[in-house]
Amino acid sequence: MKHLKLLLLAVLAVFAASACSQNKEEKTMEKKKVLVVYFSATGTTRQVAKQIARLADADICEIVPAKSYSGADLDWNNQLSRSSVEMGNPEARPEIKAVSVDVSKYDYIFLGYPIWWDLAPRAVNTFIEAADLAGKAVIPFATSGSSGIANSVADLKKSYPKIEWQTGKLLNRVSEKEIADWFSAYIK
């Protein structure tokens, strides 16, 4: 009887072990769903966003302002230009075209933008507030003339604490290998 019990226990243990490893295998084989969302006024961030999407086999979606920015709108030397006025007002939320993407489907969201006055352009705030990103892993990336990304990410983190912000990266003139190495640290 004692031997029979031991045998039964051993059989159960083998079953349990194989179920666990199979579970693990299923987990690692599961493909993560990745979305790249970006805003770009003059095309630089768009180019990087497209590279990330291609390399990560991700879906891509552009944040498009309802009224596009003209050259004069982007003149940072003019305190009265549209971008200067928007960036001078933390409450500014320029209207954007409806984004037809269901963010809840994705495991990771890469969020890209150009640095404007050391911050993310306000259209990015408009997008974040329209999409429900609470609890989502959001990985910021940016392009700039020379500024870093840190201040813009700190500002976004402070404004939207329910989002699981990941370390952001400035992607100025980076190689495809650098991009691939960077995002593969997130998407396993």
Ligand SMILES: Cc1cc2nc3c(=O)[nH]c(=O)nc-3n(C[C@H](O)[C@H](O)[C@H](O)COP(=O)(O)O)c2cc1C
């Ligand atoms: C209104 C405005 C403000 C900017 N402010 C900064 C800044 O604070 N620091 C910086 O390094 N570059 C700044 N730039 C440069 C852009 O970040 C840079 O050219 C970026 O790559 C443009 O991206 P895009 O082509 O995707 O719009 C600014 C550009 C504009 C139009």
